[in-house]
Amino acid sequence: MRSITPWARVYVVAVALGAVLCAAPVRSAHAPWGAVALFAALCAACEQLAVGRFGGGRGYEGPGAAGSGGTGGGPPRWHTPVLLAGAFLLPPAAAALVPLPGALLVRGAERTPWPRRLWRAGQLGIGAWTASRVHWSLGGPDAVDSSGFPYALFGAGAAVVAFCLVLALLDGGILALAERVPVRLAWRGLFVRSLVPVGVHGLAGLMMAVLWHGPYGPVAALLVLLPMWVSWWVFAQYHRERAAHQATIRALVQAVDIKDGYTRGHSERVGQASMMIARELGMDDERVEVLRFAGILHDVGKLGVPTRLLRKDGPLTPQERRVIELHPEYGHEIVRGIGFLGEARSAILHHHERLDGSGYPYGLVGSQIPEFARVVAVADAFDAMTSTRSYSRARPVQVALAELERCAGSQFDPEMVQALVRALGRGGGWHPAVTADSVQSRGDYPPASPVSSSTPTCPDGVPGQVGTKDGVR
Amino acid sequence: MRTLVHLTAGLLTTLSLAHTLWSGLDERAVALSFGLLVVLGELTRWSGPESREVAPLAAAGALSYALLGEDAGRATHHGALQVVAVVFAATLVGCVPHVARGQGPTADHLARRVLTAGFAAVCFQPLYNQGVFGAWGGPAYVLLLVALLGLTALCDAVLAAALAHSRTGWPFGPLLRDELRATLGIGTAVCATGVVMALAVAVVGLWALPVFSLPLLLTQLSFRRYAAVRATYRQTIASLARATEIAGYTPAGHARRVAVLSTAVGRELGLSEPELTVLEYAALMHDIGQLSLVDPVPAGATAVLPVAEQRRIALLGGAVVRQTGVAAAVAVVVERQADPYREQPVSARIVRAVNAYEEKVWEAGADGPLRALEELRLGTGQDYEPEVVESLARVLARNGGAVRERIG
Numbered sequence: 079m080r081s082i083t084p085w086a087r088v089y090v091v092a093v094a095l096g097a098v099l100c101a102a103p104v105r106s107a108h109a110p111w112g113a114v115a116l117f118a119a120l121c122a123a124c125e126q127l128a129v130g131r132f133g134g135g136r137g138y139e140g141p142g143a144a145g146s147g148g149t150g151g152g153p154p155r156w157h158t159p160v161l162l163a164g165a166f167l168l169p170p171a172a173a174a175l176v177p178l179p180g181a182l183l184v185r186g187a188e189r190t191p192w193p194r195r196l197w198r199a200g201q202l203g204i205g206a207w208t209a210s211r212v213h214w215s216l217g218g219p220d221a222v223d224s225s226g227f228p229y230a231l232f233g234a235g236a237a238v239v240a241f242c243l244v245l246a247l248l249d250g251g252i253l254a255l256a257e258r259v260p261v262r263l264a265w266r267g268l269f270v271r272s273l274v275p276v277g278v279h280g281l282a283g284l285m286m287a288v289l290w291h292g293p294y295g296p297v298a299a300l301l302v303l304l305p306m307w308v309s310w311w312v313f314a315q316y317h318r319e320r321a322a323h324q325a326t327i328r329a330l331v332q333a334v335d336i337k338d339g340y341t342r343g344h345s346e347r348v349g350q351a352s353m354m355i356a357r358e359l360g361m362d363d364e365r366v367e368v369l370r371f372a373g374i375l376h377d378v379g380k381l382g383v384p385t386r387l388l389r390k391d392g393p394l395t396p397q398e399r400r401v402i403e404l405h406p407e408y409g410h411e412i413v414r415g416i417g418f419l420g421e422a423r424s425a426i427l428h429h430h431e432r433l434d435g436s437g438y439p440y441g442l443v444g445s446q447i448p449e450f451a452r453v454v455a456v457a458d459a460f461d462a463m464t465s466t467r468s469y470s471r472a473r474p475v476q477v478a479l480a481e482l483e484r485c486a487g488s489q490f491d492p493e494m495v496q497a498l499v500r501a502l503g504r505g506g507g508w509h510p511a512v513t514a515d516s517v518q519s520r521g522d523y524p525p526a527s528p529v530s531s532s533t534p535t536c537p538d539g540v541p542g543q544v545g546t547k548d549g550v551r
Numbered sequence: 552m553r554t555l556v557h558l559t560a561g562l563l564t565t566l567s568l569a570h571t572l573w574s575g576l577d578e579r580a581v582a583l584s585f586g587l588l589v590v591l592g593e594l595t596r597w598s599g600p601e602s603r604e605v606a607p608l609a610a611a612g613a614l615s616y617a618l619l620g621e622d623a624g625r626a627t628h629h630g631a632l633q634v635v636a637v638v639f640a641a642t643l644v645g646c647v648p649h650v651a652r653g654q655g656p657t658a659d660h661l662a663r664r665v666l667t668a669g670f671a672a673v674c675f676q677p678l679y680n681q682g683v684f685g686a687w688g689g690p691a692y693v694l695l696l697v698a699l700l701g702l703t704a705l706c707d708a709v710l711a712a713a714l715a716h717s718r719t720g721w722p723f724g725p726l727l728r729d730e731l732r733a734t735l736g737i738g739t740a741v742c743a744t745g746v747v748m749a750l751a752v753a754v755v756g757l758w759a760l761p762v763f764s765l766p767l768l769l770t771q772l773s774f775r776r777y778a779a780v781r782a783t784y785r786q787t788i789a790s791l792a793r794a795t796e797i798a799g800y801t802p803a804g805h806a807r808r809v810a811v812l813s814t815a816v817g818r819e820l821g822l823s824e825p826e827l828t829v830l831e832y833a834a835l836m837h838d839i840g841q842l843s844l845v846d847p848v849p850a851g852a853t854a855v856l857p858v859a860e861q862r863r864i865a866l867l868g869g870a871v872v873r874q875t876g877v878a879a880a881v882a883v884v885v886e887r888q889a890d891p892y893r894e895q896p897v898s899a900r901i902v903r904a905v906n907a908y909e910e911k912v913w914e915a916g917a918d919g920p921l922r923a924l925e926e927l928r929l930g931t932g933q934d935y936e937p938e939v940v941e942s943l944a945r946v947l948a949r950n951g952g953a954v955r956e957r958i959g
Binding site: 227228230231275278279281282284285288289292293294295297298301302304305306308309311312313315316319320322323326327329332337378379381382383384408411412413414415416417418 | 692693694697736737739740743744746747751754755758762765766769773774776777780781783787788790791793797798842871874877878
């Protein structure tokens with residue numbers, strides 16, 4: 079977390095005080111202390127297990143991710159069933175106590191700062207209290223007691239909705255105050271996103287509560303947690319594997335960048351520029367993601383071109399040029415078997431086609447060229463012009479855009495060029511962030527000297543291209 | 552073995568179907584609900600190469616019906632034979648779309664489901680219906696159910712390993728170990744859900760089924776996504792390993808052949824599933840160090856290069872693999888593939904021997920396989936481990952020289 083604003087501090091303290099107020103009546107009430115202690119311990123154990131197993135970071139991704147829905151609509155943290163079972167079984171004040179020990183005491187792999195712990199404890203305390211309050215006022219405990227299905231479902235559903243609502247409300251506040259998210263965006267989607275996962279966990283919680291009261295007692299209730307735990311474990315595995323997958327792709331792309339003598343991160347920046355264009359064109363999220371991969375992997379075929387050729391110092395013979403021009407086909411051959419790339423595969427094959435049909439490998443014309451390939455071609459050329467190469471200085475973004483616009487129609491699709499111009503104009507310019515920068519050059523490459531770049535050359539030639547050997551056009 | 556299993560399952564099914572038809576269904580509503588649950592579970596199952604329990608919801612439903620003693624406080628009277636009949640019929644119905652699409656070994660699946668549910672039911676229902684457990688308290692009863700399902704899971708693992716053994720011819724021991732390991736994962740969830748559902752139905756009646764199916768569906772969804780991303784990852788690695796072939800550093804299909812053979816040899820030597828995955832990835836990427844070379848090695852044949860050069864390329868490959876974010880174990884195998892075998896981990900020994908075999912076969916032509924094996928045997932003094940070479944020979948002999956493709 080960045081430095082915490084004073085208002086955020088006040089907010090956190092206020093929320094924590096709210097939780098204390100919720101829990102205060104427990105002293106006068108007739109609370110089942112044994113059950114409260116057991117639920118609190120379970121909650122803390124779940125949290126500890128999750129932290130230990132899932133690398134610590136997961137639960138503490140920031141207040142925005144806290145408790146309710148996780149980031150990006152993932153399932154809630156897996157102590158949620160315990161929390162909700164507590165809310166279904168215990169009186170409101172006692173239910174508010176359940177999440178406190180876990181939230182306050184459990185420490186992640188890295189130290190969790192106290193404001194965050196306080197925040198989590200307060201938020202979950204208030205959430206549990208609200209859920210329990212709603213459940214009690216709807217006569218839920220009697221329904222749970224006498225297993226009055228389906229009426230118990232109604233009470234539990236209302237409690238889950240209230241729980242999500244409170245968490246979303248509080249989450250939005252902390253997002254606005256601590257993370258400085260604009261107020262109108264802070265609450266967007268928080269509630270809806272958390273409803274389904276919390277609802278499913280709420281069902282598990284309800285089952286726990288019902289079994290707890292049933293003739294088989296708490297032992298049966300504990301069994302409910304096992305499937306939930308397995309589900310969480312698998313979910314964590316999924317995330318780990320996905321991260322490994324992305325790291326693999328990124329690293330192989332870096333291998334291409336190094337082999338080619340490109341400036342570091344070219345492929346990733348092309349991916350980002352492709353993504354900007356795609357968003358501007360209004361593509362849906364899935365296609366945007368595929369297009370990002372298309373941009374990232376567009377030059378992967380250069381793995382198949384001998385390094386000596388890519389780095390040759392001096393003019394290329396026609397034969398050598400033909401070998402280098404094979405790289406889109408090599409790339410397509412390499413990624414052919416990767417199912418999830420879908421349309422990106424044709425983009426890799428055709429990213430050197432030109433609108434007037436003078437490109438390669440097939441010399442396609444106009445709309446024969448796949449849409450993705452037209453996007454990647456623009457993004458590739460844009461990044462080639464705006465990044466510093468050993469043979470040419472980086473050109474300002476405006477110059478590069480003017481260049482692209484000049485070549486639109488002959489080399490590039492004007493629609494894509496306009497989309498890029500609009501995206502850059504709106505988003506405040508071009509600030510690509512390259513994620514993985516820890517690459518040392520490996521292997522026995524000779525010193526870099528570039529051959530193939532994709533700087534545009536319209537038929538009438540582009541000024542300022544001195545020093546570029548026109549290897550690949 | 553496989554015929555025996557199928558025969559037993561068939562016999563049991565026929566018996567139970569006949570009995571059920573003869574005496575009619577006890578508690579139709581309960582039978583119908585559980586049957587529907589099993590059908591639903593079968594319909595939502597998927598067939599991934601990685602996941603063993605392909606239909607967790609159906610399995611949990613079948614087990615909980617086998618262990619069901621009460622419905623909302625009223626004792627039920629269905630016997631073990633009725634359980635088998637209902638589970639069989641429901642599984643059969645649920646399988647129809649999968650068969651229509653031509654997926655999955657249905658007979659094995661059906662036999663396993665019937666025998667597992669039958670085992671649990673035979674252990675539980677007769678005793679329950681005689682009122683043996685009547686005097687047991689709540690928690691003791693719960694623990695009994697858990698123990699029973701533990702036993703059932705064990706049986707299921709043995710059964711699955713036996714079926715896989717007779718289907719593929721891989722050694723039984725490692726297969727059983729892998730099955731047991733898989734049981735610890737989703738098997739735990741299935742068993743726990745089976746017990747919870749049986750208990751919950753006993754407390755609240757049939758409402759418990761939809762309520763608790765949803766969380767298990769969540770688990771199933773997670774598993775599915777996990778399997779999908781694993782499959783994608785494997786595709787990526789297999790594809791990128793082809794980069795060396797496209798670059799002309801190695802013959803076409805070399806990496807894949809080495810991976811298939813290495814995995815077969817690793818299985819023969821009894822490696823566990825995670826070890827096999829590491830071995831497969833390492834075998835796919837074993838030549839990737841050549842991408843760092845400015846000029847290709849002729850025909851990619853690293854096995855005939857001077858040892859120092861081999862090791863240098865291996866180290867380069869290890870460095871590349873290390874940066875790709877694949878498990879570090881894979882990088883270790885790749886970078887140590889050229890060491891003398893006594894200093895190597897077993898996976899690296901396999902990759903080394905299989906790679907050398909593949910290269911020699913490629914060069915030799917017609918009588919390649921035999922001569923290549925002979926050369927490997929001559930090299931067992933220092934380069935190739937004798938045991939690995941013998942396993943390789945057995946694998947080759949068993950498959951008549953052609954290893955079936957087992958790569959996703």
